[in-house]
Amino acid sequence: MLTTEEKAFLDALYQRFARIVFMYSYSLLQPLPDAYSTAEECTQDTFEKAMTKISILLRHESPEGWLMTTCRNITLTRKRKKWNRTRIIGTTVPIDESHPVADPHDFVEEWILKNDLVKAKEELLGSLSKQELAVFQACYEEGQSVRSTAESLQLSESAVRGTIQRIRQKAKQISPLLFMLLCCILRF
Numbered sequence: 001m002l003t004t005e006e007k008a009f010l011d012a013l014y015q016r017f018a019r020i021v022f023m024y025s026y027s028l029l030q031p032l033p034d035a036y037s038t039a040e041e042c043t044q045d046t047f048e049k050a051m052t053k054i055s056i057l058l059r060h061e062s063p064e065g066w067l068m069t070t071c072r073n074i075t076l077t078r079k080r081k082k083w084n085r086t087r088i089i090g091t092t093v094p095i096d097e098s099h100p101v102a103d104p105h106d107f108v109e110e111w112i113l114k115n116d117l118v119k120a121k122e123e124l125l126g127s128l129s130k131q132e133l134a135v136f137q138a139c140y141e142e143g144q145s146v147r148s149t150a151e152s153l154q155l156s157e158s159a160v161r162g163t164i165q166r167i168r169q170k171a172k173q174i175s176p177l178l179f180m181l182l183c184c185i186l187r188f
Helices: 004-029 035-052 054-059 063-089 105-114 118-127 130-141 146-153 157-174 176-185
Strands: none
Touching (some): 004 035, 004 063, 004 176, 035 054, 035 063, 035 176, 118 157, 118 176, 130 146, 130 157, 157 176
């Protein structure tokens, strides 16, 4: 469970460095066609790792250096996997579809409960439009992919992606920590 000091530290770190981490990741991913969305995911993964390694990060002499190094490692690993997948099978396959993975939903719900984010989640749900709420429920609560959510709600995949982006932005305004946690689930 995060202390108030750890939450404040993470919030400040995110507010100050999220854009810088994203731009660094994006620059490393060029010229991949999906560099923007992959950079967003790498940024989220970087701050997710910061959250899990908070005790180390609090004592680190250069937290921003730790973030940038972590971002570089995550980004280059993701880029290498995409390149290898393309080289071997001739096309890219989303990581989520390449092998079964543990459901991160349980992890996120646990963090929400442990870190007093229940009110922030309720505030987020109250701020969502009907379409945003339907997409949130399908992707977050039911664990559907973007494609199956689009089919079940009779929307285009790009409309679902745009809706997920709006949900992320609303979560970010309410609580950066909630935003980071939900980004573990609400991926493109």
